[in-house]
Amino acid sequence: MPRKIFALLFAAILVLTGCSVPSGQSASTASISETFQAPSATDQDLIIDLASTTSKKVNPGAKLNGPKALNMLKALPVKGKAPATGYNRNKKFGNGWKDFDRDKCDERQDTLSRDMSKVKFKDRKKCTVASGTLHDKYTGKKINWKVKSGSVDIDHVVALKNSWISGAQKLSQAQRQALANDPLNLIAADASANRQKGDKNAAEWLPRNRSFRCQYVATQISVKKKYALWVTKAEKNAMTKVLNTCRNQKGAKVTAIKPAGNQKKAAPKKSASTVKGTVHPGSYCKKADKGRHGKAKSGKVYTCKYDANGKLRWRA
Numbered sequence: 001m002p003r004k005i006f007a008l009l010f011a012a013i014l015v016l017t018g019c020s021v022p023s024g025q026s027a028s029t030a031s032i033s034e035t036f037q038a039p040s041a042t043d044q045d046l047i048i049d050l051a052s053t054t055s056k057k058v059n060p061g062a063k064l065n066g067p068k069a070l071n072m073l074k075a076l077p078v079k080g081k082a083p084a085t086g087y088n089r090n091k092k093f094g095n096g097w098k099d100f101d102r103d104k105c106d107e108r109q110d111t112l113s114r115d116m117s118k119v120k121f122k123d124r125k126k127c128t129v130a131s132g133t134l135h136d137k138y139t140g141k142k143i144n145w146k147v148k149s150g151s152v153d154i155d156h157v158v159a160l161k162n163s164w165i166s167g168a169q170k171l172s173q174a175q176r177q178a179l180a181n182d183p184l185n186l187i188a189a190d191a192s193a194n195r196q197k198g199d200k201n202a203a204e205w206l207p208r209n210r211s212f213r214c215q216y217v218a219t220q221i222s223v224k225k226k227y228a229l230w231v232t233k234a235e236k237n238a239m240t241k242v243l244n245t246c247r248n249q250k251g252a253k254v255t256a257i258k259p260a261g262n263q264k265k266a267a268p269k270k271s272a273s274t275v276k277g278t279v280h281p282g283s284y285c286k287k288a289d290k291g292r293h294g295k296a297k298s299g300k301v302y303t304c305k306y307d308a309n310g311k312l313r314w315r316a
Contacts, residue, residue, distance in 0.1 A: 060115035060137050061157075062184045062219055066253035069218035070243045076221065077230040081165045092168075093160050094177040107181045111154050115188035116145065137216070138193040140209040153194040157185050157216065158223040161199035167229040170259040175227065184252055185223045203234035206242070214246035222252035228259050272303070279314045287312060 066072075086092070097106035105127040113119050116132030131146035138155075145152045160168075160180055168176055179185060197205045202220060206213050217239045224231060231239070243249055272293050279285070279294030285304035293301050294314055302314040 058115060058117050058135075060134070060189075061187045061215060062222070062252055064215060064218050064222070064250045064252050066222070066251050068247070069214075069221050069249045069251040070240070070247060072218075072221050072225055072251045073231075073236065073239055073243065076224055076236070078233055078236055079166075079230045081232060082167075082169060084161065084165050086169070087161055087164045089160055092164065092173075092176055093180040094173075098177060098181040100178065100181040100183065107183065107186060108154050110183065111186045111188050112152070114183070122147075134188055134190075136190045136193070136209075137187065137212040138189045138197075138207040138209055140211070141190065143190060151191055152188055153191040155187050155189040155194040155197070156180065157187055157219045158229070159197070159199040159201075162201050163223075163227065163229055166201075166224070166231065167259070168227065170261050171227065171257075172260040175257060175260060179223070179227050182223070182226075184219070184226065184254070187219075201232065201235045201238075202242070203232065203238040206238070213242050214249040217242045218249050218251045222254050225251070225256055226254035228256050274301075275304075281314055281316065283314055285312045285314050 097108040099105065100107050101110065103110065104125075109127055109129055112129040112132060113121075113126070116129075116134045119132040120130045122128040122130045129147075131144075134143040134145055134152055136143055136152075143151050156163075158179075163176075163179060168179065171179070193208065202217055207216050221239065223229070272291050274293045274295070275289055277294075278297050279302055281296055281300075281302055285294075289304040290312060292304050294304065295301055296314075300316070302316055304312055305315055307313050307315065
């Protein structure tokens with residue numbers, strides 16, 4: 001077949017199949033190729049796509065790879081609830097999220113990126129989360145979350161008010177801020193379930209998703225051990241009942257802190273005052289001058305104190 005006729009036939013096939021020959025290129029030399037548009041640095045949506053994570057499988061919540069939770073529970077003190085007098089979330093636990101692990105991202109953002117899959121970020125340093133998928137542990141449902149949707153909260157597994165009435169009043173301000181921002185005590189959760197929970201303890205509220213209850217209770221026990229908090233009798237009974245269904249459930253590796261909130265600062269010693277004029281060594285001094293200093297003509301300093309006979313005198 002003549003080369004010219006072959007070229008015409010090939011061009012006709014390209015037209016019928018929806019392909020076209022680039023201008024300035026003959027049908028005989030045309031090739032089929034794929035090209036990808038380079039993202040524009042000014043397009044925020046594309047920047048978010050570039051910063052997105054892979055579709056990883058995640059298990060929301062803290063790592064529990066320490067001793068058995070039942071043994072940790074047995075070691076916790078048991079007391080009644082302390083009065084909630086003086087509780088103020090912002091004043092006692094800090095206003096806003098802090099950067100607990102010093103990675104330059106606050107703990108809300110760190111928890112969202114830790115607990116969700118298919119995470120996309122607003123920034124190139126992968127700090128501020130824009131969207132993600134949460135397989136919620138409290139309810140068992142899947143939540144496709146994005147900023148301002150209101151469907152996901154960051155929950156304190158041991159609620160801050162519950163910690164206040166179970167020992168946190170004895171912590172220092174810095175220790176309470178650590179408790180409020182410690183990844184051990186944080187989990188991304190369904191917003192409605194989190195608000196149902198409020199400040200309840202394990203005797204008053206447990207996740208609807210029964211398969212998560214062992215992990216939930218073990219996390220609470222770990223937090224209470226780390227921050228020197230106690231449990232009520234009803235709370236301990238409820239935790240024990242849950243852990244009896246999973247006796248090998250582990251808690252977290254934690255070291256209990258020493259509460260530093262009630263340490264009284266030693267009052268500074270008052271420097272003894274000096275009486276006016278000169279004093280005579282060995283002479284009697286007034287009861288009002290007890291402990292005060294006085295200078296003799298020689299310039300030597302004497303103190304008004306008791307002698308062996310119980311009399312106040314100016315003595316060296």
